[in-house]
Amino acid sequence: xxxxxxxxxxxxxxxxxxxxxxxxxxxxxxxxxxxxxxxxxxxxxxxxxxxxxxxxxxxxxxxxxxxxxxx
Numbered sequence: 001x002x003x004x005x006x007x008x009x010x011x012x013x014x015x016x017x018x019x020x021x022x023x024x025x026x027x028x029x030x031x032x033x034x035x036x037x038x039x040x041x042x043x044x045x046x047x048x049x050x051x052x053x054x055x056x057x058x059x060x061x062x063x064x065x066x067x068x069x070x071x
Contacts, residue, residue, distance in 0.1 A: 002061040006034040008052055023047050 009019055009030075016034075020027045023044065032038035033048075040048065040060075049056045 001039050002036060002063065003033065003059055004061070005030070005048065005059060008054070008059060009034075012052070019051070022051060 009016070016027045016030045020030045023030075025044065029038065033040060045056050045060055049059050052059065
């Protein structure tokens, strides 16, 4: 799952450490989210969206897996 977390966070002038503290997670969690190495729980996704006053869809980009259509 892709996300715009880093872009949004930097646009607001917020450091990873500040965001991590506000969300009660580690700075490493924020870094992993931003680098796409970690998908958040639904609760954390809601917390992130609410923190920035955005919808989850504004922060996280869901891409459906491509199914093999060959017959």
